[in-house]
Amino acid sequence: MASDEETAYDLTATEPGPTSFHELASAAALTDDSVDEVAAAWTDDAPTVDRDVLEANLIRPLDPEEIWGAGVTYSISQEARQEDSSGGLAESYLNAYEGDRPEVYFKATPSRTVGPDEAVGIRGDSEWDVPEPELTMILYKGDIVGYTVGNDVCSRSIERENLLYLPQSKIYAKSCALGPCISTGDTIGDPHDVRMELTISRDGDTVFQESTSTSEMVRSVDELNEFFQRYNEVPELTALLTGTSIIPPDDVTLEDGDDVAIEIEGIGTLENPVELLDS
Template sequence: MRLATLLIGGKPAAAAQLASGAWLNIAQAAAADPQTKVEADSLQSLIQGGDAAMAGVAALVAQADSGQHAHAVVSDAVLMAPIPDPRKNIFCVGRNYAEHIAEGEKAQNIKVGVTEHPVFFTKPPTSVVAPGGDVLIFPTISQDIDYEVELAVIIGKPGRNIAKADAFDHVFGYTILNDITARDVQRRHGGQYFKGKGFDGSCPIGPWIVTKDAIKNPHDLSIRLSVNGQQRQNGKTADMIFDIPTLIASLSEGLTLEPGDIIATGTPSGVGYAMDPPQFLKAGDQVVCDVSQIGQLANTVRNA
């Protein structure tokens, strides 16, 4: 199932995609069907509702596909980020594709290698950008704005010290994330990740969440990115160094993961700073991220 947040009447609304491609305003449909007990004022609340909430949504979608709830069907949707205001920072993984590590070593003339454990950092909620929204660049602060297409995991069930064998029990679904990075700011601050990756408008997410039942193997997806129609990144999630269960197990050690938490799983090779010569983003560029079985996330670069 595809779930999205739509902008309706100036307010966010949780929605599920119908067989026709139109969207069902879940809260509006649920209000007309008192037997379906679904708390869906947002995707966050829906995710927190767990299996019972999703069973209710499935029932509403089936009814709408058969012609009911016409008043709640939206055909001309404006998409927001699936979780527009994450309750916590977005968890991100660095150095999770061997070819990306290799291109970085070559570009910087350093030896990094594969780490023994995953490398984690975060991006703040203020960095989130909607599908079709603007990636912001700040020319007086950074000239080296880069891109990184990533598969993102949405947590559905809370847990701490999660075993690898149980990791997928805690997954709600998947979406696409573009980890926009100010490379020069990253270097300026000693190579640490947060500042150079935490700018406003530096984290496009979307266009929707695909529930985990619809993607049988998240480690068998193509993952690509283009700038102005030119392909820059072309990889496979099978090439992750640390797979999703390993990431969840490692991240949750002593740290509680909660419903709605977002984990970006790393990027393949082809980033701008590693090209010869480097190719950074500029105002007006069109960036399209593509992950098979999910869709496309497209954004425009704009000077802030």
Template sequence: MKLATFVAAGSDTPLAGEVRGDAIVAFADGTTVLDRLTSGDRTPADGPTHDLADVRLLAPVPRPRAIFGIGLNYAAHAAETGQQVPEAPIVFMKLPSSSVPPNDDVAIPAVVRRLDYEGELAVVIGAGGAVAGYAVADDLSARDLQKRERQWTRAKGFDRSCPWGPWITTTDEVADPHALALRTWVNGEPRQDSSTSDLIFGVQQVVDFLSEAITLEPGDLILTGTPPGVGQAMDPPRFLTGGDRVRIEIEGLGAIEHAIADVAM
């Protein structure tokens, strides 16, 4: 099942539903995606049907309670940045205000001069702290802030720094989350072309590691790390600027695409 939150044409009211091919079927009982994650209910949607091309997709859980990030979790990415493979997952946080719809523009904060993309497999938590599904995410990162500040709260957690979606694909539709092609383009130019098979710490390892100290709740998001090909690692480095367009696609999970807007004041 593909769980989505959307706004239908001519309406301002968010709805939740199930994506089926080129259509999205609303849940007739008014339940939200978070309700479905919490209950584990996979009853097919039976409400009004909308053409997918005619709706505006929102973040599947518009404001997650928690967004966890995992740093240096692809072996090839650690190599391209000249860093050692970590012995345990490196965890950081993005704020709920980081969450943004999969195709919305993202404005660069005025303090940021070196904005970078990070295409990532996102894990979505369901009932009992178990993995409920997967999505596509961009862990937008301010490399200048990341370099000069000892912690990454501003560098990684600034407003609207986490476009994600386009929907949540439930675990029953993903045979192996560690065998998915992940690709990123900037203005149509291929930048990242890898596979989740290069993950250092797998999905369940990361979930178990977090769960040792934190109670994971339905709707929580875990960004599992980015593969090689980020702008910072290019020679010379190439960072995002206003007008750039980033597209990230993960095999079987769909794609997100967002533009970089002018600097946010």
């Protein structure tokens, strides 16, 4: 699907149209055009789609071969982590915040990732679980070709217990969500100046809500992308989450049945229910 401010188009119904964002990005690379330019070339022959129907049937907009994350990229996230004094966490995060090298870590595979309106998971062996709203880069052959909304769900109590447990706190079933769509740089403008808001709802009531701006980032998207690719065999299509400055306090934890909404200016709102996972 492709859309402008007024109309949505089914590019997959054109001949020979792309069947996925991966194919769209590949066509753009082959013609040395932008993704927007290639999509626009197909819209003349593409049937339109009712936007209400489209929004009611959203699916994950891409299947990146790997999803990675970056951490301690906002000053406020570092301040929050200074409270994590156990296990040497505060010193480690401070070193990452002040150091030349950012924190970059493996996050998920497609099988561990959900799309809009699908349930994100929380572990049964964790006592403090939070969503982490993040502007997410979409990379094709290492180049930034778009952005989406990412939810880097984290078992903070496991992470806080010992820094070596970070992979278990980050990488598990349904620990990542992407969506609702992919916006290009032309659409969102400066990626370092977009508004982001997180809302956690429970039984129709808001239990947590906070907003921020990517202008609070202390790393650039280009810097994070460059470190991500250093000495790394990067798949053709990948996603890189850029970190968060919104971390709910200790007394707010996700529960089974909650709803999480992450809105990023110029992209849209990613909404997911929460599911307590079986072991």
